[in-house]
Amino acid sequence: MAGTPIVIVGAGQGGMQVAASLREAGFDGPLTLVGAEPHPPYDRPPLSKRYLNGEADAAALALRTPEFYQTQNIDLRTGTRAVGIDRAHRVVVLDSGAALLYERLVLATGSIPRCLPVPGADHSDVLVLRTLAEARSLRDRLAEPRRVAVIGAGFTGLEVAAAARTAGHEVTVIEALDRVLARAVSAPVSRHVTRLHRGRGVSILFGRRVEAIEGDPDGPLRGVRLAGGENVPADLVVVGIGVLPDTALAESAGLAVADGVVVDEYLRTSDPAIHAIGDCALFPSPYAADPLRLESVQNAVDQAKCVAQYIAGDGLAAQPYRAVPWFWTDQYSDKIQIAGITTGHDRVEVLGEQEQGRFSVSCFRGDRLVGVESINRPAEHIKARRQLAATGDLAGAR
Amino acid sequence: MPHITYLRADGTSDTVDVPLGTSVMRGAVREGVAGIVAECGGAGMCGTCHIFLPEHERVARGITPIHPLEDEVLEITSTPRRATSRLGCQLAVTEQCDGLTVELPEHQVLP
Numbered sequence: 276m277a278g279t280p281i282v283i284v285g286a287g288q289g290g291m292q293v294a295a296s297l298r299e300a301g302f303d304g305p306l307t308l309v310g311a312e313p314h315p316p317y318d319r320p321p322l323s324k325r326y327l328n329g330e331a332d333a334a335a336l337a338l339r340t341p342e343f344y345q346t347q348n349i350d351l352r353t354g355t356r357a358v359g360i361d362r363a364h365r366v367v368v369l370d371s372g373a374a375l376l377y378e379r380l381v382l383a384t385g386s387i388p389r390c391l392p393v394p395g396a397d398h399s400d401v402l403v404l405r406t407l408a409e410a411r412s413l414r415d416r417l418a419e420p421r422r423v424a425v426i427g428a429g430f431t432g433l434e435v436a437a438a439a440r441t442a443g444h445e446v447t448v449i450e451a452l453d454r455v456l457a458r459a460v461s462a463p464v465s466r467h468v469t470r471l472h473r474g475r476g477v478s479i480l481f482g483r484r485v486e487a488i489e490g491d492p493d494g495p496l497r498g499v500r501l502a503g504g505e506n507v508p509a510d511l512v513v514v515g516i517g518v519l520p521d522t523a524l525a526e527s528a529g530l531a532v533a534d535g536v537v538v539d540e541y542l543r544t545s546d547p548a549i550h551a552i553g554d555c556a557l558f559p560s561p562y563a564a565d566p567l568r569l570e571s572v573q574n575a576v577d578q579a580k581c582v583a584q585y586i587a588g589d590g591l592a593a594q595p596y597r598a599v600p601w602f603w604t605d606q607y608s609d610k611i612q613i614a615g616i617t618t619g620h621d622r623v624e625v626l627g628e629q630e631q632g633r634f635s636v637s638c639f640r641g642d643r644l645v646g647v648e649s650i651n652r653p654a655e656h657i658k659a660r661r662q663l664a665a666t667g668d669l670a671g672a673r
Numbered sequence: 674m675p676h677i678t679y680l681r682a683d684g685t686s687d688t689v690d691v692p693l694g695t696s697v698m699r700g701a702v703r704e705g706v707a708g709i710v711a712e713c714g715g716a717g718m719c720g721t722c723h724i725f726l727p728e729h730e731r732v733a734r735g736i737t738p739i740h741p742l743e744d745e746v747l748e749i750t751s752t753p754r755r756a757t758s759r760l761g762c763q764l765a766v767t768e769q770c771d772g773l774t775v776e777l778p779e780h781q782v783l784p
Contacts, residue, residue, distance in 0.1 A: 347705065603713070656718060
């Protein structure tokens with residue numbers, strides 16, 4: 276494999292991990308890592324947690340030292356976007372005009388926040404939170420007292436709400452569905468998280484649709500107008516309504532794309548020389564009935580390691596991707612951890628002390644235990660993960 | 674900037690600069706030091722940044738004492754827990770950490 280150039284498009288956690296794991300595996304051919312953001316690869320989850328509340332600065336988020344890329348011979352190109360792939364000639368074209376030859380290409384292009392398609396959503400005090408630049412913008416605005424409206428009670432929206440409320444801002448969360456984290460957690464966990472927020476004075480409104488953001492285009496933002504005439508006064512809006520996979524490059528190159536770049540169990544796209552991983556990849560999983568996308572650090576990192584192993588071995592003795600999905604969110608000082616994929620569960624069992632805020636929820640689909648949510652019980656979470664890894668389901672983990 | 678030495682079970686070690694406030698885990702991982710895995714990236718929920726730090730050293734170096742949730746995770750590390758076990762991701766490096774050596778366990782993940 277010596278001399279075989281590998282190009283990785285996307286310098287987030289997934290892309291960086293492919294590069295690091297390839298070198299760890301002894302691959303010593305040319306390795307280029309291209310990232311559109313003007314920063315070396317950094318840890319994204321803290322952007323809505325300890326970076327936002329000021330505990331960590333940007334330098335603390337870097338996943339590796341600058342010297343790491345030099346000593347590992349990783350050609351890291353930041354602030355550069357790939358604009359096209361010539362698959363016939365195996366060339367990636369960058370916006371700088373540079374053309375990178377590849378023997379194998381890995382797409383780790385991540386995801387893009389959904390925009391709120393309502394009038395006024397382009398006001399400068401309506402923010403999304405995905406990148407370090409956006410987090411910096413939000414953090415700067417939170418340096419003064421604000422009335423914050425968070426649109427969307429998903430993980431990111433609620434972490435922002437927690438950080439803002441802890442800093443003393445007035446916070447209202449506006450959610451279209453009837454509970455928080457509806458896509459991702461069971462009803463008991465939704466209730467617990469809602470109690471956590473309301474107990475600290477966050478206002479949460481359910482079943483509300485946003486009609487418009489009101490304010491002067493060059494002046495202050497005034498508030499959020501909801502369907503039915505209700506008005507939420509606010510001078511800062513954070514939109515957390517989910518993300519879309521960044522598939523533009525794959526699509527323009529003629530690769531199979533659906534809700535993500537379509538890959539097989541070896542994370543190969545419809546072109547065998549190209550892999551896709553992380554937030555942008557739609558992959559088959561033994562833990563879900565249908566192909567899925569997972570927006571998590573675990574998925575990005577584990578898929579990266581899988582692809583690095585594939586490439587380092589040139590596809591021989593390759594392992595299909597079977598890593599156990601897991602996820603976490605910090606809500607104030609509570610640790611909420613999820614093992615497995617609980618979507619589509621039809622029954623739950625709660626164990627532990629719900630009143631004390633230390634409990635688990637086992638989620639079943641029919642007879643099959645498909646996931647466990649742990650609230651402040653990290654050892655139990657880890658055991659559930661190990662059990663799922665060993666047996667493919669969680670029978671016996673309780 | 675404090676220099677920290679990471680001493681592996683096989684006797685080899687790496688000494689690296691770790692910025693103040695960075696965790697003992699991150700100090701190793703950012704430099705590519707072998708022996709710390711940190712699967713969860715520092716969320717205190719994987720047990721794969723397991724290290725050994727004697728209590729007298731912890732106190733002398735101004736490092737925070739153990740927290741109940743950290744204690745719980747240390748019960749299920751792959752290398753069995755010792756009295757000196759800590760999770761590297763929970764230990765922020767201080768000025769007094771210059772010259773500190775942390776011992777790493779035989780393995781972070783079951784082989």
